[in-house]
Amino acid sequence: MQKSGVxxxxxxxxxxxxxxxxxxxAVLLLLAVIxxxxxxxxxxxxxxxxxxxxxxxxxxxESADLPLFRVLSVVDNGAxxxxxxxxxxxxxxxxxxxxxxxxxxxxxxxxxxIVEERxxxxxxxxxxxxxxxxxxxxxxxTVARLPDYSVAWFSLQQTPALTPExxxxxxxGLLEDMQSNSHFLMPxxxxxxxxxDLTRTRxxxxxxxxxxxxxxxxxxxxxxxxSDWLQEMTGDRPLFRTLIDNHASMGRWxxxxxxxxxxxxxxxxxxxxxxxxxQDAELLVTFDNVPEACR
Amino acid sequence: MSxxxxxxxxxxxxxxxxxxxxxxxxxxSQHYGNRQQVAHSLARWLPAEAVHALKDVYGRxxxxxxxxxxxxxxxxxxxxxxQCVVQxxxxxGGKHISWWPFRTLIPWREGGTIHQALFSVRCDTRxxxxxxxxxxxxxxIAGMGRxxxxxxxxxxxxxxxxxxxxxxxxxxxxxxxxxxxxWSPAHQQMLSLLSGSWKLPLRSVLPALRAAGFEHFDxxxxxxxxxxxxxxxxxxxxxxxxxxAEDELLFNADHGALTLHGVSITLSSTPYCYYLWYAxxxxxxxxxxWYVNPSIQRPDTTMAASVSDLMEQCGGHRxxxxxxxxxxxxxxxxxxxxxxxxxxxxxxxxxxxxxDYLFESERDPYTGRSRYRLxxxxxxxxxLLPSQSEKITRENSVT
Numbered sequence: 001m002q003k004s005g006v007x008x009x010x011x012x013x014x015x016x017x018x019x020x021x022x023x024x025x026a027v028l029l030l031l032a033v034i035x036x037x038x039x040x041x042x043x044x045x046x047x048x049x050x051x052x053x054x055x056x057x058x059x060x061x062e063s064a065d066l067p068l069f070r071v072l073s074v075v076d077n078g079a080x081x082x083x084x085x086x087x088x089x090x091x092x093x094x095x096x097x098x099x100x101x102x103x104x105x106x107x108x109x110x111x112x113x114i115v116e117e118r119x120x121x122x123x124x125x126x127x128x129x130x131x132x133x134x135x136x137x138x139x140x141x142t143v144a145r146l147p148d149y150s151v152a153w154f155s156l157q158q159t160p161a162l163t164p165e166x167x168x169x170x171x172x173g174l175l176e177d178m179q180s181n182s183h184f185l186m187p188x189x190x191x192x193x194x195x196x197d198l199t200r201t202r203x204x205x206x207x208x209x210x211x212x213x214x215x216x217x218x219x220x221x222x223x224x225x226x227s228d229w230l231q232e233m234t235g236d237r238p239l240f241r242t243l244i245d246n247h248a249s250m251g252r253w254x255x256x257x258x259x260x261x262x263x264x265x266x267x268x269x270x271x272x273x274x275x276x277x278x279q280d281a282e283l284l285v286t287f288d289n290v291p292e293a294c295r
Numbered sequence: 296m297s298x299x300x301x302x303x304x305x306x307x308x309x310x311x312x313x314x315x316x317x318x319x320x321x322x323x324s325q326h327y328g329n330r331q332q333v334a335h336s337l338a339r340w341l342p343a344e345a346v347h348a349l350k351d352v353y354g355r356x357x358x359x360x361x362x363x364x365x366x367x368x369x370x371x372x373x374x375x376x377x378q379c380v381v382q383x384x385x386x387x388g389g390k391h392i393s394w395w396p397f398r399t400l401i402p403w404r405e406g407g408t409i410h411q412a413l414f415s416v417r418c419d420t421r422x423x424x425x426x427x428x429x430x431x432x433x434x435x436i437a438g439m440g441r442x443x444x445x446x447x448x449x450x451x452x453x454x455x456x457x458x459x460x461x462x463x464x465x466x467x468x469x470x471x472x473x474x475x476x477x478w479s480p481a482h483q484q485m486l487s488l489l490s491g492s493w494k495l496p497l498r499s500v501l502p503a504l505r506a507a508g509f510e511h512f513d514x515x516x517x518x519x520x521x522x523x524x525x526x527x528x529x530x531x532x533x534x535x536x537x538x539x540a541e542d543e544l545l546f547n548a549d550h551g552a553l554t555l556h557g558v559s560i561t562l563s564s565t566p567y568c569y570y571l572w573y574a575x576x577x578x579x580x581x582x583x584x585w586y587v588n589p590s591i592q593r594p595d596t597t598m599a600a601s602v603s604d605l606m607e608q609c610g611g612h613r614x615x616x617x618x619x620x621x622x623x624x625x626x627x628x629x630x631x632x633x634x635x636x637x638x639x640x641x642x643x644x645x646x647x648x649x650x651d652y653l654f655e656s657e658r659d660p661y662t663g664r665s666r667y668r669l670x671x672x673x674x675x676x677x678x679l680l681p682s683q684s685e686k687i688t689r690e691n692s693v694t
Contacts, residue, residue: 008456009456012447012452012459015446015447015452016446016447016448016451016452017446018446020446021443021445021446024443025439025440025443028443029439032435032436032439033320033432035432036317036324036428036429037320037321037324037328039424039428040321040324040325040421040424040429041324041325041328041329042328042329044329044332044336044374044377044379045373045374046336047333047336047337047340048373049341049344049369050365050368050369052347052348053347053348075352075354076354103354104347105350105351105352106351176351208349208350208351208352209353209354210352210354210355210356210357214357
């Protein structure tokens, strides 16, 4: 039998068969139901993350072609006021169209950020930036040096004793963040100096500073290392302290070498206000590489 | 005769049932769809964002609470125009929450542990589109059975197959077979005959039939068509001419020819002449035209003269003319010839069709003898002298 004959017979059978018609009806019904369920659905907008890691504000600049002024910090404390102050400045408006203040974990600062000069102003420590890019000074220069501060062991029960046995019998709370000076590097270096065998200690690591403090106040850990600012949050509770180091570096603010010098005074004022907002006691900030008149 | 009772086809219950079903399905689909869209959209950004919000953070306050607050504030803002409220209710770290159908859980992996964010999704039902679409689709689905053509009948398939086998296109075969099925069974049977017995290709038969107005043929015309086919040995063109021919008896006296409804019939000369004679009687007097058989004892000599004249003209047998002149017109001769005519006609067109062209008889009220006349009132006679026919009439009326 010819192929066309087979096709014709099949078509004729299909057109005359009740079962084929039923099957066709079932398929149509299915399609209709699928189409219906799609049609009654609502198209919701694509949800997107809020801008939780930076603040953005625009300056009074008339031209949108001007570059962005980008600031990198570690904490968001005071970021809002700082961004506002920069955006409100008419001098900034002459050189920049907008200001962005980012806060990110320290580990995210990369050599690429530096060589590509992605940030106009950022906070870090000298040993960190020098280790990232050896000729760091060709890209950035220090504009503000924060004063040294004290780091100490704190306990709610008794004054921590600087003996290995004390640390073996008391649990210690630290941060997971290996870039942290006060909560990771300095306490561990201190334990090494004291000859403590780390394998015999009970150290617990926390993902963020808030979690670490909660663990300390609730007694989950006996000891933490922190700056003296912890004392401001003690309230009525007795707090016992043993000094680790009173010359801990609080780090520096770096600015791009290639920047309009006219904005320096605005940066100085902004940084001073930012540092002041971090704690009650006045901190002595040393400004470098900025015009004398601004200091 | 048994009657099958069908449920009312235009019942309102079926569409109503579909409407209710669709409404329920649509309601579920709307809410499920919202949930899916929200979950899909959140899963794209939440994990990365949550990791950054919670890890290595030095800000004041609990970063978890801050993250939840910020997220909820933003979700409220982003969905403000959509009658939907999506809220991050809780963040779980480390332990795995069991699956639950009415929860929107976004899981992610960070540092070897599983984290999960539990969202509540509450959207207002959008009744208007739901009702409108349910109504439309209920009507569509309920009407689908009627929109979809019924399966083809067996006879339609037979016609289709035959048309396709003859190499016709699907489109043409489809249209032709549909037209054929609109015909009466008798017409369809005739088509089967044409295609089956006479082996005529439908491809040429159908246009010819259409041109001839076949579908308007009555039962009698169909019979004539069949006669025509037999006469012409399957020539459809000629057969159709027979079927469409006028309902009349046509004599061409010059040639001794006789055409009956378009069918040529050959009679031997004597019966032909008697047939012509009866026809001329009827033609002259459409209302009457009767001729009473002469009595057995006394043949009709008056009429015999005119009949013998007619015989001379139409080429009747010499012997028959002599007999007429010697003995007059006898009843026996008339009966014999009428029977011969009948036999010939029936042999060609069949008893049924022939009846209209044969003789009708009744008893003459005056003589008590039978009288006969041609049944067909529509008769045309060519080639007969007008005087002759007038003479016949006059003599007949005298009788």
